[in-house]
Amino acid sequence: MRYVYLLWLIFLFVLPISIIFVYSFLEPQIYGGVQWNFTLNAYRYLPKYLNLIWRSIWIAGTATLITLVVALPVSFYIAKSRLKNFLLLLTVVPFWTNSLIRIYAWKIVLGNNGIINQFLNLLGFGPVQFLYNPFAVILVIVYTYLPFAILPLYAAMEKIENSILEASLDLGASKMYTFTRVLLPNVRMGLLTAFVFVFVPALGSYAIPDLVGGVSSRMIGNEIVRQLMTIRNWPVASAMSNLLTLIALLSIIIVMKRRGKS
């Protein structure tokens, strides 16, 4: 069965991604599709989207940073809590809830006549435009991927012996020092895994910027789909996809290398 497993992933995962790879070196046809002439034109287009690529990176990066900063204390607390299993369940349930509904929930909360704006109206501030900007996209990315960061960090925190932390405190280190010099180095691997599991999918977000983002917060994923479905330039869509795949590949190689070492 391991060969069935391997072949399945080769035919329905590696092969399709290779098709994208090949298409990126071909010429577009007017109504979609490709012409089998080798060219690097699609890649010459990419610098035009430098702005978009940079924006995707900073939106995903900021969201990842916030996610990790929140996930660290939460996972630490869960690992040390007696209610461990219950708290883990509370963390997983939102991850189990349909992702579109989670995005939609934020539309209700943040919308122009949403809950927060109704409250602001009562206080006499006019409606504030919360949706359709990078802020909304970052917020919903954090909301969506927070469980993905908490779980690997929790797994790493659980392995740390309490006595190590206590020793550090007994020897006169401050809580902050113990946190940065004793706890953090010990959860390095969990932190790296959490980073990859949040940053890479966040960078490739499609549904979130599509539903709560505006023109100023479109990301690479949206542009790939636009190039493929609307502009029908398959090679450019493919070249952009390769850029994302490359980032994903590099990150997985780094994690696997590190894991092998430790």
Next chain:
Amino acid sequence: MTPGRFIKTVVILTMVFFYLPLAIVIIMSFNAAKSPAWAGFTLRWYVELFTREYSVWNSFKNSLIVAIVSSVIATFIGTVTAVELYWRKTRIESTIWFLTYLPFVVPDVIIGISLLLLFSMLKMQLGLTTIILAHITFSIPYTMMIVYSRLQDFDKNIIEAAYDLGSTDLQVFYRVIIPNLVPGIVAAFLLAFTLSIDDFVITFFVAGPGSTTLPIQIYSMIRFGISPTVNAISTFMIVGTIFLGFILRKFVKYIF
């Protein structure tokens, strides 16, 4: 080191952050007005959901078919592969692990459009079959990993003992390994099922006309004219998830 007040506050705020938006959707599903301003209690949206929204029920049916078929197949292939990897060293092991990690990080959009290009190259008609193939593909690495991690807690001595007592390979597999694996297998199935029921982006690209799944239906309802029946459907899904989570919490712990 016991967590201080600061950490406790962060944890409480995080839980509020997790659940408040969901709670608001549930409250809104009972709101008489179409806008989020509260205008009194009503069950109208639930009545509409059950009496008028035929397309919702049809897409729900499609989602169930896809989720059941794809998670059964993914769990089966994933489980047997995990057992093989655990039991005997194989030359393709490192290739398998590389291919297992990869789909976790390749963004959904790319998995979706690459499958779309594959299916269109093979001239396959988009529909439930293509959706099922796609769903098996993205859930197989999860099922394999969950079962494999469950196997790592497994005491190899038990297998040795079974062999010493004269068991054959097949007996060890059916009598020793599989019964001990049940929680892992159930967890793998549940995760594959949830991933399938939840998926929007990949399905969006490989679904054809007439094979709309529930997330795609909800997407078009959110996108084009919000009717509060979306709140009613969402409420069912949120409550259902929480309910299932609690019933099955025995298995949930194997998922991480």
